[in-house]
Structure formats: structure tokens, C-alpha cells
Amino acid sequence: MPQPNDLDPYTDPRSFYGSELRRLREAGGHSQEQLGERVFCSGAYIGQLEGATRRPQLDLSKMLDGVLGSGEHLQRLCRLARKSKVAEYFADAADLQQRATAISQFGSMLVPGLLQTEGYARALTCGAHPFAAQSVIEGHVSTRMERAELLDSPTAPVFWVIVHEAMLRVPVGGRAVMHGQLTHLLKAAHARPHVVLQVMPFSAGPHPFLNTNVSLMDFTDEPPVVYTEGSYTGQLVEEPALVAQFRSAYDLARAAALSPEASLALIESAAKDYTTHDHHT
Structure with missing residues (x-):
């Protein structure tokens, strides 16, 4: 797992979220375990957020903002970090x-999904979204084919x-x-x-x-x-x-x-x- 100190915060929104969470936590004098206790999660989970290995959750970000006194800063970053090609x-x-x-x-x-062919994925997507534009259908199919590359x-x-x-x-x-x-x-x-x-x-x-x-x-x-x-x-x-x-x-x-x-x-x-x-x- 990448360590927070090794992350480039400008790589992507999730890395920036993790970097900001770590900065705010250390500025407040909290350990990962202490902060986790305040927001009802484990210190290991805080570490995963700081290491950008877990996608942040909006409700947790709201609690973190409250504990760290950061207004809605982490909530705004959370919305950016949660953008995804999938549902x-x-x-x-x-x-x-x-x-x-x-x-x-x-x-x-x-x-x-990881074992679907393009034709099968397209037929399923058309069935699930019968009123969607063809460009939207093809976007879903393309994303599913990209995910399937995991097996190789x-x-x-x-x-x-x-x-x-x-x-x-x-x-x-x-x-x-x-x-x-x-x-x-x-x-x-x-x-x-x-x-x-x-x-x-x-x-x-x-x-x-x-x-x-x-x-x-x-x-x-x-x-x-x-x-x-x-x-x-x-x-x-x-x-x-x-x-x-x-x-x-x-x-x-x-x-x-x-x-x-x-x-x-x-x-x-x-x-x-x-x-x-x-x-x-």
C-alpha cells in the first residue's frame, strides 16, 4: 500500500484528498487511530484514505470536516474523488x-462483468437502459471492457x-x-x-x-x-x-x-x- 509521504497529491483527486486529510489530521494533533475513533472508523481506514487506496465517503467526509474544523473542504474534495466511469x-x-x-x-x-464479451455486455446494457442514447450505451460497454483487462x-x-x-x-x-x-x-x-x-x-x-x-x-x-x-x-x-x-x-x-x-x-x-x-x- 502506498504510504501518504510517497504520494504525489496532484496525481488525481483521490491522492489530493488523502494528502489534505493527512495535513489536517496532523495539524490537529491527531493520530490515525485517534481520528478514527472520533469518526467511528478504524485508524487503518484513515490510513487507507490518506494513502488513496480507498474512495472517500461523503458522510464520513462530513464528520471529518466537523472534527478537523475544515468547513466543507473534505466534502468538496470527496465529490471530486468519487467521480467514476461506472455507476x-x-x-x-x-x-x-x-x-x-x-x-x-x-x-x-x-x-x-469481468468475463463478458462486448456483444453480451452491449445486449445487457441496452436491456437495462432501453431509452439511453447509443453513445451512452457504447460508453458503458467500453468501460466494462476496460475493467475486464484486470484478468490479464x-x-x-x-x-x-x-x-x-x-x-x-x-x-x-x-x-x-x-x-x-x-x-x-x-x-x-x-x-x-x-x-x-x-x-x-x-x-x-x-x-x-x-x-x-x-x-x-x-x-x-x-x-x-x-x-x-x-x-x-x-x-x-x-x-x-x-x-x-x-x-x-x-x-x-x-x-x-x-x-x-x-x-x-x-x-x-x-x-x-x-x-x-x-x-x-
Whole structure:
């Protein structure tokens, strides 16, 4: 993790926020732990803000301004630092993905974003934003493709994915798009040893993640977090007891899913279905 003293505050708005927070904290004679206690977070979290490894939150910035006597200075900087290409509700999770050493994800109906093809992502985006201009659609698709580059980076996380069999049967974008998407999944699993795919079959019945998309993220020097997402909304979960509950549920889902080998065979069979005849759910 970059240390505050090593940061160039003018690199980006988040670095400037971190630099200003450190300046104000030291001017007020607070340690990171002392300041954290005043605003109901850990000293380690204050350190992450100062090191520009976490995106600042507006409500926390308001409390920091109050404790540090800085008016609305940090709140204004926070608004700049929180600008993102992705949806606001997903921005913090997208940022955390870049630092994760392992991501364990469950997709109930859709292919996870990091493994989507351009055609599949475009079809999903058009469905989610039916009245958006084409330029807006293409902007969303471009951003998603940029995020997918994470899996090819030198610091790519271990990416363990469980998708429900229903994902294979929903013809997003039509037969050609689905064939391309499922073929892409097969190539990703074969070409990247850090990508593991499993399919939760219909025969597995109900389970805790049946109606939601879940990502568990682990880090080298930070506590694990969970991100859950639904239509037009998402939430980060950092409470240790809840994170542990999600992890236990994910372990059960992993045990109930098909083995990686059987999963790839099922995906390959579904891909062939999209090339041979009209697909019916």
C-alpha cells in the first residue's frame, strides 16, 4: 500500500484528498487511530484514505470536516474523488476489485462483468437502459471492457466464479451473441489458470444466493469485503460477522455446484446448442 509521504497529491483527486486529510489530521494533533475513533472508523481506514487506496465517503467526509474544523473542504474534495466511469453504487466495489488478491463471485442469471464479451455486455446494457442514447450505451460497454483487462494484468486476482445454469439458458443478445459468450467463458477458463468456473445446476435446488449476485473480495493487507448487487443498486458489506456468513454460504454453493470439469462440459454443450437450432428455455 502506498504510504501518504510517497504520494504525489496532484496525481488525481483521490491522492489530493488523502494528502489534505493527512495535513489536517496532523495539524490537529491527531493520530490515525485517534481520528478514527472520533469518526467511528478504524485508524487503518484513515490510513487507507490518506494513502488513496480507498474512495472517500461523503458522510464520513462530513464528520471529518466537523472534527478537523475544515468547513466543507473534505466534502468538496470527496465529490471530486468519487467521480467514476461506472455507476455510483458500483464504484467502490470496482475500485476494490483492482486491489483484490482473490474474488469469489456468484452470478444468478448473468455472466459476471469481468468475463463478458462486448456483444453480451452491449445486449445487457441496452436491456437495462432501453431509452439511453447509443453513445451512452457504447460508453458503458467500453468501460466494462476496460475493467475486464484486470484478468490479464500481472497482478490479476484468483477469480472463482459460480454461475447458475439459468445463465446458460437465457438468450441474451440472440444465438450468435450467446455462442460467442459461452465460447469466451471456455477460453477464459482454459487460458487463465487463475480463473475457475463452476455451474450451479437446476437440480441443486434453492440456496442462499438464488436471487442475488455476490462477490467476496480478499486482500493482502485489508479485511475481506462482500459486494451484493441487484437491479440499479449495490451494497458493500464490511461487517466481519456478515462477511463470514456470506463466505460460509459461498462455500456451500461451491460444494453444491458441478465440478470445474463437469461445468466446462455443460457450458460447451450449451454453446453448441446455440449454433445448431433455436434455443428454448
